[in-house]
Amino acid sequence: MQLERILQSQGFGSRKACRAMVWHGRVTAGGQPTDDPFAEFEPDGLGFGVDGEAWVYRERATLMLHKPAGYECSCSPRHHPGVLSLLPAPLVNRGVQSVGRLDVDTTGLLLLSDDGDLIHRLISPHHQVAKVYEVTAKHPVDDTQIAALLAGVQLRDEPAPIAAAECERVDTGGDGRVIRLTLTEGKYHQVKRMLAAAGNRVEALKRVAVGGLALPEDLAEGQWRWLEAAELEWLLERHA
Numbered sequence: 001m002q003l004e005r006i007l008q009s010q011g012f013g014s015r016k017a018c019r020a021m022v023w024h025g026r027v028t029a030g031g032q033p034t035d036d037p038f039a040e041f042e043p044d045g046l047g048f049g050v051d052g053e054a055w056v057y058r059e060r061a062t063l064m065l066h067k068p069a070g071y072e073c074s075c076s077p078r079h080h081p082g083v084l085s086l087l088p089a090p091l092v093n094r095g096v097q098s099v100g101r102l103d104v105d106t107t108g109l110l111l112l113s114d115d116g117d118l119i120h121r122l123i124s125p126h127h128q129v130a131k132v133y134e135v136t137a138k139h140p141v142d143d144t145q146i147a148a149l150l151a152g153v154q155l156r157d158e159p160a161p162i163a164a165a166e167c168e169r170v171d172t173g174g175d176g177r178v179i180r181l182t183l184t185e186g187k188y189h190q191v192k193r194m195l196a197a198a199g200n201r202v203e204a205l206k207r208v209a210v211g212g213l214a215l216p217e218d219l220a221e222g223q224w225r226w227l228e229a230a231e232l233e234w235l236l237e238r239h240a
């Protein structure tokens, strides 16, 4: 594939803009400086550089972000900055979107992709993708509340009670306010509404895993990283 087309596909602008970037000596490909935008390269696995920053060609862009509080997941955020503002411009240009949404005050694992099929598969109720939340409640979560969350609580506007797939207290040494809750649906404010229906209230909410992928401990709030090919394959196989 021609270098200018490779750059365009990776979100670096129009073909014309990419051609000019190469002509102006801002690009390396395969470890070598090049001023030929029409040079042919095998894109798969190609390492290239733009203004000194290293990239690897990826047909699709799929990544994980450790979402901080204070960011909206919407593409057109209204009251707070959007999560896309935490990503480099080429990823935004490629049209990555969040896989489902987290509330503005929720932190934790957010997947983003420019692969519409993948997004659809991961948010479709049919695939029942497990989302694991660490919930800090206002009051200690007692056994009755855990039993209610597991048995199903009635939310307003829902035809039937909704149950957590798993629910356990995790701060055994603390005052019992922290639980780990696994849901397989993705309804609006679901965790907050379920806790309220069980007679408690969410004080802090962090998503720690999606579809079996855990938020890496070394991924700080506000940081993102690519999903590795093996992680992607595993995710797709699990939700085929």
Ligand code: URA
Binding pocket: 101, 102, 103, 104, 106, 188, 189, 190, 191, 192, 193, 205
């Ligand atoms: N449930 C909520 O209430 N909020 C979130 O951000 C995610 C799940």
